[in-house]
Amino acid sequence: MSQQLAPPGPDRTAAAPAKRKRRVTRALLRNPMAVGSVVTLAAMTLLCLLAPVITSHDPMYSSVEHVNAPTGTEGWWLGGDAQGRDMWSRLLASIGVSLTAALIGTGVSIVIGVVFGLIAGYVGRAIDSIASWVFNLVLALPTLLILIVLLPVTRGSYQLTMLLLGVMLSPGVYRLVRNMVIGVRRELYIDAAKVAGLSTWRILTRHVFFVVRGPIVIQAAFIATICINVQAGLAFLGVGANTPSFGSMISQAFTNLYGHPVQLLWPTLGLVALTGSLILFANAYRDALAGTTTAARRRSRRAIADVTRHADEAAPAAEKPTGKALLTVQDLSIAYPRPDGSLNEVVHKVSLTVDSGEVVGLVGESGSGKTQTAFAILGLLPHEAVVTAKEASLDGRPLLAMTPAELRKLRGPGVAYIPQEPMSNLDPSFTVGSQLVEALRRTMPRVQARQRVLELLARVGIPDPERTFDSYPHQISGGMAQRVLIAGAVATHPKVLIADEPTTALDVTVQAEILDLLRELQRELKMAVLLVTHNFGVVADLCDRVVVMRDGRDVETGEVRQIFSRPAHEYTKSLIDSILDEETLRTDAPVSKAKEGAR
């Protein structure tokens, strides 16, 4: 259930990619596109298997009386072709040929690609280099040309040609599998499996293959369509043995196009139905893996529309600012649409105020909605989020009613933001300096902006501002990156600074320095700070007031000393109690020395 409770908030990385098999099957069954394509494929397979029973002529049998027979002729229901052969039986035979071609080509490419991809990706090193080199070489070969040139070897047999085609298509599968395995190989559960003494074979088949199988199914459907089309294309060109197939049928109909255009219709329809349903199935399967269907999207859009309408009705009351506080949030609620379309409220009627020059801590455990609340104030929630509030205003200006353009203007001089992960908030392809200058360019010319950035970098304690200015993000440490982001945040003298776990990703010694810096800047610029954190040490270090959140509600608000010494709410008490006491030391002796020991 935790997955449903968790909104796609920015502080959550995607969980394990794997989804439950049953869930995928159910999602497929609910999707008309998937059901339709599977039914079409099954029906075509069935027709082709029943061909001996439901056709009265051999596909190669030609009858002079039925040359170009019209549709509906007795015994030749779809008519005869230019050589008087039964179009109906040729059509069924073509389905068989296409399906066989698809099976051979797909099977070969999947087997080769998966086996080598798993091994190369998992073992790595030399094996990976050699395999990747070979597959890249195969990828560089001109596929169609080779198939045609090798006709003397395959003696025109389409099965052998498809076998070759499978080999030629295997690099695509190989690359897909190898890259995914490389991603999985470093996962901790693979390490844990090694430590548990599992054999490599077992790890590959049970743990690694699980992750790659979904994308393989999708890839296989696409390869199957390629095989069918290549087979049809070669047959259309008249290359290879004279087997009945969509390609040869289309080619014949082509010569007869002006006299009997309907002959072109049947093979084209067959080919389109076959490849179309394969591609639609692949799309549906991908949707099922991702957990979204068009129907659910439509439902949720309707639900959002309902809520926004209600919010609009309530809006007039929220227009006037009531309090004197710089930042006022009253009864803020945030909801997200569920996959089935209903709304899931993650933040319920949270209220908080931040006065100018005050540091307020927004404290809570993971999933308490503290980051969501901060992001709602910043207007940074994903657009599917439904945000409502009785009041949400900064300096008397309502925040929620703002257009994106107004919000943009407000960010900077009004609100600034310091993120949790400094590294992922700097663009790796630009220098630190250019990113900071970019933000200031709106208000001042470039030369002046550069000067200002250098001053700021020096102010936030960066030893060599010039060098850091010209560095790329990967060349500086996490602590430095956080200083850079702080410099960027305070560059425009914001009234409110929202810091989301600004030190969580940092080492304690670096954390201490960053906290010092934040305190100094806050006093110097008389900023109001809303500090989102789960660390009570950080709260004790920096905050004047504290708002405690739990499960999307604000359970207690109070002055920092009062929260620590006399927490009023049960939950706050339990939180304070579970802080590991600095005085308690483990005193019991190791069990091997003394069986009993009091803590």
Added chain:
Amino acid sequence: MNPLLQIDDLRLRYPGGGFRRRLPEVLKGVSLHIEAGETLGLVGESGSGKTTVGRAVLGLAQATGGTITFEGQDITHLPAGRNRGDAREIQVVFQDPYTSLTPALQVRGILSEPLIAQGIARSDAERRVSSLLDRVGLPKDSADRFAREFSGGQRQRIAIARALALEPRLIVCDEPVSALDLTTQARVLDLLIELQRNTGVAYLFITHDLAVVRHISHRVAVMYQGEIVETGPAATVTRHPQNDYTKRLLLAAPTADPDAQAERRAARQALRGRAEVPTAS
């Protein structure tokens, strides 16, 4: 008596770096030992090499110098996997409970897999699953669910159960509670201590959190840039540190009391200012 685990002058350099430019050494001669049933807290900041020590002990990283001896047997160059012999008595609990449990299997599979790999019959292994779940305080019906259906704390309990499955003598705990919420953190630590009392398993407890180290360790070793800078009984190291780095580390950790924290801050700033070193309150 020989210690359970003895590490002597362990050196490690990751392969790679390119032609004539090797990567710097991650471990520059680390020596430590762990007695049976004891917890050694290994403290350090990111990049100090503490996780690498754990990975070398587990056979997940290959030492380039020094020796690791487990129960008198040299395991320095035994990689993790099927051929590790008695070294399988070293198990692991990783930091991130979200990526350390396979998405492919139900809890039953996760817990019985190590046993089946040891040649224990499937039915016996599955019978052991419920007793393992019981020991880590999870309900019996957890066995039929997938790891992703559990919260962070519960997942970490599953990971602990998996480590316990092979009845190890040493568990390497790599930041096992860092990713957990405060309340959950305390409960998981208590579980680890209780399991140690009942089974006599030893822990190599790797963490950056000094409060956690105080809570669970008998002895503490402090790592800085690939070297052990200070080691000793938990009380001595965390209350009267000798080494400058340890002092800085202790003063940098904010305490959850506004007034005490203000004092500590002043002390830290004084230490940074190269003034007279005051003792922590």
